[in-house]
Amino acid sequence: MNECPPPSPPPERILGLKVDVDTRRGMEEGVPALLSALAAFSCAATFFLSFGPDNSGKAVYRMVRSPRFLFKMIRTNAPGLYGVRTALYGTLLKAPMIARAFPDLCREIETQGHEVEFHAWDHRAWQDTLPRKGERWIREWLDRGIAAYEGCMGHPPRAFGAPAWLLTEAAVGVLAGYEWEYLSCTRAPSPFLLEGTGLVEVPSDLPCLEEAGGPKRVGRILAALSPGGIHVLPVHAEVEGGIWRDSFAEILEGAARMGYRVARLSEIAESLWKRELPERPFRTALLRGRAFPCAV
């Protein structure tokens, strides 16, 4: 008689929450809102903070140059998500500091059991000018941001998440010279070793709510979770900690229902060291729902 093979164990279900804070409003209003949402679900997230000036208003100039960006701003209701003041920072209004202006709140994130990592000094400058910048500019940008991080947190960051998931060869070369436990700089289906750095890259594999199409498309994110596995959801403090906070709660509820355990990104990175990860270079591509290309 043929015996059935033993059933394979169910795939592990782990969800990482990568919360990016890109703007002053995201820090001031979005972070406290997310902290209460996460507390309600007893979930720990990894916050990637922008420390330096909020130059979001400079995006207005990009809008004029890029119809695709303008379309994205309108389709996703950017003024509702990010606020009118944010649209003027760095142009008509002086660029205010983001996380650096809130050292107590930075530490409070950690006190509540979450992780704080380094996302940016000047987010817009990276996003808009990185492809034209050499190693010196990149090193100065990182050093200013890391100094601000240490000033607020009292210890160095473990990880870097590139603004707008944008990398260049020069940036990868410079990043390799810093002490990171892992990077989270790309959009890709699964973790890998980033060629030229020897570092674990924990990519965001799920679409963010904005890319998925907004609150009516929470189902798309839940559908991507249904087969199980290790996933990282990109979250924006301005958005999921703002007018779309109910949808964020729906995602957390859905994930819990499917048996997901929410893990900090450092836990995910650490568990990966033990596995054979492929080494891969990044390449730049345009993803669905995004206005500009990013590292994949």
Ligand SMILES: [Zn+2]
């Ligand atoms: Zn960002």
